[in-house]
């Protein structure tokens with residue numbers, strides 16, 4: 001696996017070990033393989049139920065899609081699935097998800113204590129299928145697997161941008177593929193209230209612009225998720241983030257209305273009034289209705305980012321605080337949480353809230369979701385509460401897979417916890433806030449990076465090898481296509497729309513060498529609102545450039561020992577040449593489309609970076625000393641190019657800057673750069 005010749009291929013396709021993500025707890029490779037051909041079939045042995053039967057039918061259909069092989073149902077069964085029992089009717093946080101998968105030349109055997117365990121093992125089986133020189137096959141292997149953490153979630157915000165049911169369902173399939181088991185459905189916020197309420201119909205009628213899930217929709221999603229061993233935790237964020245509630249029910253507010261659905265992004269002042277009994281009567285009716293729709297034992301009440309201006313400006317609220325001895329708004333918020341907790345308890349629900357809800361008097365059993373830092377997770381665990389981590393897992397920030405992979409729920413302050421305290425940390429959730437994400441782009445912001453969070457939460461803590469992670473991620477990303485998510489397939493269509501014409505290879509190449517900025521890089525640059533289209537180059541661009549990462553890896557090997565890595569140097573020359581000529585190919589298109597105009601400076605810079613890279617490569621190869629002034633000027637150019645424009649970063653600048661640094665060091669060393677033999681420059 002460490003063979004450098006092979007590594008060159010990994011940034012394309014070839015990885016010799018099974019490309020499993022998340023990595024199983026124990027893997028032992030055997031000899032030989034199990035061929036997957038049209039005679040393949042899967043059978044249940046022993047315990048069976050409708051959920052298991054449906055899952056086996058889905059697995060067979062998925063393998064058929066994955067391989068293109070129609071299964072004719074041969075005599076012999078290739079995969080036997082054996083469960084001890086069904087497990088809980090609705091998945092629970094302490095469900096046994098373990099499984100064992102044994103594959104030999106003749107057959108595969110999957111055994112699990114519960115149907116949920118079997119579901120996890122079936123995904124592993126599907127992920128093991130690859131084409132070899134003769135056929136599709138699964139390697140002989142013995143896998144014994146179970147999750148490190150029981151709560152492995154994904155939050156999707158459907159309030160800022162509406163996400164229709166097919167988007168939710170295909171992402172549930174992708175979640176199941178990488179063994180995520182909690183769908184955290186962020187259903188209300190200032191910009192939208194997204195569930196039909198029969199008890200308080202003005203919530204969805206006036207608060208949603210017509211984009212809401214009916215009760216039948218919710219039941220369908222819950223059932224779809226249950227079939228895949230995924231819990232659905234609804235979030236209704238209170239007492240802040242509630243503008244959309246107040247459009248129909250202004251009497252719940254802390255300040256006079258009227259209220260309108262919020263169109264901008266940010267944190268807003270409208271807030272429920274925690275001092276009025278009618279608010280708790282309303283919440284009682286509302287939670288009662290939602291509790292019967294959502295079977296999960298947990299109910300997320302939000303509780304984050306509560307602005308208290310309306311509380312401070314309201315004399316009745318201030319009088320209430322004085323009478324009850326509340327010294328500040330935090331104590332009023334804590335009072336609200338305690339009252340709400342009693343409502344949840346009445347309806348059989350346990351409370352989960354963002355880390356702002358951590359305050360004295362919270363009932364035991366509350367789950368704290370840390371988003372502002374790891375410290376609150378540790379603090380919650382020390383105080384006896386259970387917790388999950390989301391800090392470091394905000395996928396809408398568009399950080400790299402490496403960044404997210406390095407965040408561990410038991411690191412930071414949590415590493416100081418006793419084992420009893422650490423056991424209260426249930427896992428974590430990746431978050432996809434949707435200010436800058438639409439139903440068209442959400443898949444490409446979630447995948448493949450959510451898979452590395454899934455691995456962090458499922459696999460042993462010792463799974464930390466970045467090189468292995470990327471090699472497997474690249475393959476997993478392609479495999480996820482078969483689950484139906486459109487993170488790869490939706491992108492060329494968006495580029496065609498931007499170009500206003502057929503597939504444009506020069507635009508595609510440019511898009512593959514940039515990285516989209518996340519919420520932090522977008523919120524200040526223009527006045528975004530919910531009615532501004534997200535159809536720009538930045539929206540088509542992906543969070544992390546796979547092709548530039550490959551260039552950087554190739555460069556790292558070349559720099560380690562140029563004389564031994566001629567193949568890498570040739571590859572770099574090919575890439576820099578391509579970059580160098582790209583702007584000439586794209587230029588004729590740029591003025592034809594208004595959506596393309598903003599990419600002109602980026603396109604020019606990509607070509608400039610390619611030209612600088614070629615020259616630097618020439619110095620590296622020849623051992624000739626680069627003039628100091630040239631080095632200084634080009635380094636300044638690359639520093640300039642690294643600045644975001646059009647809300648994307650030109651990732652291609654990174655390896656060229658690294659190469660210049662290396663040439664600079666070699667030149668300072670008085671012409672001691674290693675020679676690889678003079679091949680000249682292609683240009």
Ligand code: ACM
Pocket residue numbers: 304305354371
């Ligand atoms: C949050 O990101 N406000 C939970």
